[in-house]
Amino acid sequence: MSFVEIISELVLMPLIAFVVGLMMVLMMRKISARLQRRIGPPFFQPIYDIVKLYGKDTQVSHGLIHDIGIVMAVGGYIGAEILLPVPGMEGIADKGGIITLSYFLMIPSLGMALGVGQCANPNGSIGISRALTAMLAYDIPFIIVVFGAAWHYESTSLIGMIEYQQANAWGIIEMPFLAIAGLFALQGMLGKQPFEIYIAPAEIATGPMVEMSGKYMGGLFVMQTFQLYTAGVLYASLFLGGGESWLDLLPKAFLVVAIPMSIAFLFPRYKTEDLIRILWKWPVMLALIGLAFIL
Amino acid sequence: MMKKELKIKSNKTNQQKQKRTNPLANVFDDFIDFCQSKSLFMLHYCTGCGAIELPPAMTSRFDMERLGIQPMVTPRQADILLVTGYVSVKTLKRVILTYEQMQAPKYVIGICSCTVNGGMYWQSYATAKKLNEYMPVDVYIAGCMPRPEAVLEGLNRLKNNIKNDRKEQKGSAWKDYYKNYDYYLGNQQNLFGKEWQTPVDVIAEAKLYGLEGEGTYGENTKKLKMVQHPLLPQEMKL
Amino acid sequence: MNLLDQFFVIVAVALISIAMLRNIKVNSIVSTLWYVLMVVMLARMSSVAYNADTITSAFSIELLGFRMYWKFTALSWFFSIITVVSALASSLFMSGDWGKQYRQQGGNYGLLQLALILNVVSMLILLASGDLLSLFIGWEFVSWASFLMMVLMPSKTAKKAAVKYVIYAIVGAMALLAALAMVYASSGSLDFTQITDAFIQMTDNMKFGFVLLFFIGFAIKMGLLPFHLWQAVAYAETPGPGAAFLGAISSRMGLFTILVVIVQFIGLGNLEEMNIALPYLNMKSLLAWIAALTTIIPTYIALQQHDAKRLLAWHGVGQGGYMLLGIMMYDSIGSAGGLMHVLNHASYQAALFLTVVAVVYRTGTSDLNKLGGLVTQMPLTFLVMLIGIIGLAGLPPMNGFVSKWMVYRSLLVNGEPLLFVAAVLGTLGTILSVYKLIHNTFLGQLRVEHQQVREVPWSMMVPMLGLSVIVFITGFMPGLILPWIASIQETIGLPVVTYHLGGIEYAKGGLDMIWVSGILFYGFGVGALIFYFLGGKAKRIHQYDNYAGGHFLSSEVKYHYSNNFYPGLMHLIGNWYRGSFKWMENVIVSALSFVSKLFENMYRSRQPVMLLVLVAVVALFSIYKNYSGAGS
Amino acid sequence: MNHLILLVVLPLLSAFIIPVVAKHSLTISRLIGPVVLVFILALVVLSWNSVGSNGFAIFLGGFLPPVGIVFYIDHFSLMLSGLIAGMLLIVWPWNSYVAPRQYSLYMLLTAASFGLVLSADLFNLYVFYELLAVATYGLIARQKNPAAAVAALRYLFVSATGSAMLLLGIAIIYTLTGTLNIAHLATMTDQLHGLAGLSAFALIVIGAGVKAEMFLLNTWVPEVYSTIETPLAALLAGLISKLATVLIIRVLLMLFQQSEVLQMLLVVGVFGVISGEMVAWRAKDMLRMLSFSSIAQLGMIFIAFSIAGEVGLWIGLAMMLHHLLVKGGLFLLADKMQGSFDNLRGYAKRSAMAVAIFIIFILSLLGIPPFPGFWIKLMLILNLAEQNNTLYHYAIGFILLATVIEAAYLFKLVRYLFQDEEAATIVSTPKSLTFWYAQIFALVLLVSLAFISPISNRLKDMASQVANPDIYINTILPSHLSGGNP
Secondary structure, three states, X not given: OXXXXXXXXXXXXXXXXXXXXXXXXXXXXXXXXXXXXXXXXXXXXXXXXXXXXXOOOOOEEOOHHHHHHHHHHHHHHHHHHHHOOEOOEOOOHHHOOHHHHHHHOHHHHHHHHHHHHHOOOHHHHHHHHHHHHHHHHHHHHHHHHHHHHHHHHOOOOHHHHHHHHHHOOOHHHHOHHHHHHHHHHHHHHOOOOOOOOOOOHHHHOOHHHOOXXXXXXXXXXXXXXXXXXXXXXXXXXXXXXXOOOHHHHHHHHHHHHHHHHHHHOOOOOOOHHHHHHHHHHHHHHHHHHHHHHHO | OHHHHHHHHHHHHHHHHOOOOOHXXXXXXXXXXXXHHHOEEEEEEOOOXXXXXXXXXXXXXXXXXXXXXXXXXXXXXXXXXXXXXXXXXXXXXXXXXXXXXXXXXXXXXXXXXXXXXXXXXXXXXXXXXXXXXXXOOOEEEOOOOOOHHHHHHHHHHHHHHHHOHHHHOOOOXXXXXXXXXXXXXXXXXXXXXXXXXXXXXXXXXXXXXXXXXXXXXXXXXXHHHHHOOOOOOOOOOO | OOHHHHHHHHHHHHHHHHHHOOOHHHHHHHHHHHHHHHHHXXXXXXXXXXXXXXEEEEEEEEEOOEEEEEEEOHHHHHHHXXXXXXXXXXXXXXXXHHHHHHHHOOOOHHHHHHHHHHHXXXXXXXXXXXXXXXXXXXXXXXXXXXXHHHOOOOOXXXXXXXXXHHHXXXXXXXXXXXXXXXXXXXXXXXXXXXXXXXXXXXXXXXXXXXXXXXXXXXXXXXXXXXXXXXXXXXXXXOOHHHHHHHHHHHOHHHXXXXXXXXXXXHHHHHHXXXXXXXXXXXXXXXXHHHHHHHHHHHHXXXXXXXXXXXXXXXXXXXXXXXXXXXXXXXXXXHHHHHHHHHHHXXXXXXXXXHHHHHHHHHHXXXXXXXXXXXXXXXXXXXXXXXXXXXXXXXXXXXXXXXXXXXXXXXXXXXXXXXXXXXXXXXHHHHHHHHHHHHHHHHOOOOOHHHOOOOOOOHHHHHHHHHHHHHHHHHHHOHHHOHHHHHHHHHHOOOOOOOEEOOEEOOOOOXXXXXXXXXXXXXXXXXXXXXXXXXXXXXXXXXOOOOOOOOOOOOOOOXXXXXXXXXXHHHHHHXXXXXXXXXXXXXXXHHHHHHHHHHHHHHHOOOOHHHHHXXXXXXXXXXXXXXXXXXXX | OHHHHHHHHHHHHHHXXXXXXXXXXXXXXXXXXXXHHHHHHHHHHHXXXXXXXXXXXXXXXXXXXXXXXXXXXXXXXXXXXXXXHHHXXXXXXXXXXXXXXXXXXXXXXXXXXXXXXXXXXXXXXXXXXXXXXXXXXXXHHOOOOHHHHHHHHHHHHHHHHHHHHHHHHHHHHHHHHOOOEHHHHHHOHHHHOOHHHHHHHHHHHHHHHOXXXXXXXXXOHHHHHHHOOHHHHHHHHHHHHHHHHHHHHHHHHHHOOOHHHHHHHHHHHHHHHHHHHHHHHHOOEHXXXXXXXXXXXXXXXHHHHOOOOHHHHHHHHHHHHHHHHHHHHHHHHHHHOOOEHHHHOOHHHHOHHHHHHHHHHHHHHHOOOOOHHHHHHHHHHHHHHHOOOHHHHHHHHHHHHHHHHHHHHHHHHHHHHHOOOOOOOOOOOOOHHHHHXXXXXXXXXXXXXXXXXXXXXXXXXHHHHHHOHHHHHHHHOOHHHHHXXX
């Protein structure tokens, strides 16, 4: 791997993730608007939002950790994007693997949690408490899915998994149960309805975001783009054979993100304990059945 | 009288912004203004009946989101403060705190006649009649209550103001709060008494962002100094 | 005099000098210097760690037909260096202002230092043991030394916990003694090598008893399920730095003995052949499951704690599960992960305990519901705790991640889905609980009474920072530690791991921490660039300038969220494990008191003479029966 | 060497002289006892080396066995004699208010103890046993408190019944064989191994077991020990019980060495251990706890003796010595610690030294390395494990379980001692003299640590001497009796 290649990957991968993520955000908002028979935002709306937030004249900080929290949240995702293999850019991603990646994905959450913590706003802390509880809930099925995939593809490296699928069949065909369970977990991971108790705008004033203004909020918006991108590409790599080219990968990733968005508005919001209960019941059961088939 | 003076002062401040000579910077500023006009997060302070007209404006019939406007829940995130209806003295304290906690550029829209002149509560002892005595209001939408079309019209007017801020000097009413803080504070003190203060230190904010004007300091701020418990940010100590 | 003899002479002299020195200042300096000297001695012996050599002490005792001798292997060296470094950190920590405060509050500082060195000495004796008898004696020394440490705290709970500990420790010792008797019965000797011979000769049932007896003995020290109840309270109720030391390494002595006796001499291969129920459940997998449950249950008990020390102590119990789990996987990566976790855990656990002690030093409480917002007052302590909790939660780039990664990797490769889920469940619980720890201590609203709190003095800061540097460096370059691990694996007969400076080499997905950390810090760098160069400046505001739905905040308004931090989760799972295993203790105690009541009634019998006559009659009758039966 | 007869004669004489002398001079009567004891102690020490590895016999009045009274002296009995003398010196009541009659009771006790140790025929053993019992009745009954009187009555009943059984057993043996000389009996053991013989043995064991605190026969123990003066309790628990045990062991070794008998001893021992520890666990005051614990320790000694051969014997002896030292020390420490545990709260602050010694004693009692107790327990357990009998293996389990219970109650007590708040009724620190003795005991315990090897070798020699009936027979019996049937 040449130096130029490394640099280009380091720069390009987060950039692509950002752009694709913006489109995913747009798609998400469009889907929800269409489901509610609205027109929805204009095409560049996600960019407008982010530019506006970064362009705010004044903004408040509750202290150094508040700032660092946002840095960690954005930076952690940037690191994670580099570890996520995409067509043509797999050099650095090889150094990690699925376990490393899934732990990488916790860094932004931790960063955000720290930042929110210093805001000294209990709404934020409650939000974090709920978000972490939700993480505990959706990570169990997710981790079984990851285990099943790694066991089935005989590799913990995402590149190895993609190679396997491209040589044989897609994971969703060979392990349908795990794929469904994974989708379930994805819903929780993206924090979409019915699993968005930690935002609960009317109750705890958007929880973690309560004290975020200007570029702080902007950072979280950027994080959201990364989050959607990561979810889409990760799931596509695990079950949809990844992508041989971008043309192949992007539709899959968009499709993956579109599914939770489409279901989201059919549901009310679950309480924390109900959220845990449902995520520990159905997807775990499905995942275990799926695991039983492949072991 | 007072109002006219204010207008003049605010015009001055807008002229300062045009002093930038770098054309790229101008383009950049224009772009940000454009984005600001295209993306507005709104905090609706639903005090009265006018609030009932907002749901139709947001949902499928009129769909505010196509204009780039969406509701937000905390003042930190919001750009627009919608005050929808009469403001009692007790409520006004909260409205002012909420306004001060919003981050600039921030806009205030007064909906319904009550915010304009007290409306049907004109004779009430407990309501604040004119909202713009206590904070700079960008747009008033009169009516009892205004239809969603009117609300959208008002929002569109605000968007245009913001977009053309630098040309027409309309969208920067928020700066007025800093530059004429003494005036607003005086009105607030008249209503709430001498002990009145919020946890937000407006003067320090104005100092930090260079938004001080001639009217920032005055007799009323001096009075405030007498009673204020200054809340300095906690610094890290090694 | 070889190096080991010299080392022990130094240790002995250190013990005597610390016991003798009355002057507090001199005592502090001297004891810290002794620990430094011990580290130097261990460094001189590093050939043991790198080349898997063995140094046998020239000193041995011949007694009652047994020969006890002491030796250092790679395993002993590894545990010793952890012990000595933790002791160094604790000793340094207590030597300055902390010790002053401790004395002012009526603590006996000299005794605390003495207890610390006694712990170190007894652990070193145990670690160096060359046969079962010296192992047992060292084991008992360790137990009683930690008991001494635990009773130093004047509180009633501390004493109660210490006494509970003693009972558990005695149970463990007795189980061990029984196992020793089994070895002796079959071979007439107590050499380590006899364990293997004795094991082979046994019947299946005896094998189970044999392994279980050893395991119970060791598991009690390690706090493995179902013997986990004693540890957390006992450790938490030890004077600050002592708790850090005990929490870091003391209970790992159980792991050391498991490694020596069960892994090295009984052999995991043999355990695998001992089927229990189904082909899936053999002795090895049983132990692995015990380990997995140990990672879960104590971790979730930790989640319920609202005392910072107890929370950490419960995590200490839980993390032990990972170590055993990794080792029970019986492959190169898993066991390397398990072994590495000993060091990693010691480093961050000591650091975390010290930060909590530092907070207590300044605020006087470790109650998580009475703290908050200290980050502005004690930023460096916050930094250390942050590094520590990242390590404890096992997130990159700290060292906890490396060892946990290895354990996960091994579970994945070996196809243990349920164990894998159990391990991850433990980690998730840890993340929840450590966030609660750092949030309730350092984040959120600063209380009025803590507004004047300042950062702790350097004498306390230096060991904390030193430990956090270890946490980071060994996470960044695990290859510094891995040679030691490889030597241990070679010594105790496990598959040896292949490593490089950055981590593990493995065909199907290895780990290179230098890359991983590099990417992470690159990401942070870019994030910082975005944050600091895009967007305007931010205004620092006071905590009372905060969104409260229009409410005016002031010092009278408590605007902080800390009590019952995870209500939804607790509402659901709180009942699942509340009091679990407590019933076990209760059942045993009530059964015993029932039986003893019977005996007591006998001793209180109103008719002692009748009883006597009855006994005589019964005895004579049974003799008569016996004879007439034999006659016919 | 016949002067060793003085061991019995001198105390007996002084017991009768003391009341007479007291009429003339109280001071002299006070001094007689200690002087005699010191003299005897010196005698024992001086004659230690002159006693060979085979021991020797003293024939009283020149009558040869099997008719006359015979004393048998070897290292074992000399050691016991020394211990008796030393122990009595330690617990000697120096107080001025003690009546001279009590001194003579003590001397009577001394004489009886020596007699019990030295006698080589069953009838004499019985006589001394009774003498011992009578002396103890008197001592217990002389206590000031009414509870002691009740306890003494209970003790009297049980003990008298036991004595009757002992006598019955001896009578049966006499009917069977026509002799009571142990050595002589040992030559005709086959006659004893019948229904009648075993019954006799059972009766003897039961009779002596009463004083040896054997399980089911020891119902008098807790009442007596917890009501009487602590030094006396120390004497009873530490010494008298051991002497009764020695009696049983003598009979066992010489006459009834069969595996069934040994197993019976084992079972009784196990029950003693378990019941003693369990009840001690429930005890609410110190003396009661210690006395139950001593029942358990006696059980442990029985378990040790139930191992056939020298091994069991030397471990048992070691245990006896250890128990004597530790339990004696504990009783001495507990001199003032009577009453419920609550009164002991915060005792550590008042007397750190006492508590330190206390902890050393209990650690040794529990068998914590490196204290001597550990090595003894280790040897016991390892040797039990070596036996080819599952019964012995179960015994290990029970011993270990008992140790855990023992730790539980002892450390519960330690917790009280270290508690911060002080008790309402404060227990005074121990008397200086007894405290000094306790310190000396602890010192001996610690010093013995350095001499584990030599001590164990001595004990092994002693055990081999005791365990070999041939030496005994050959020494005592004239050649025409022993030669015919060696």
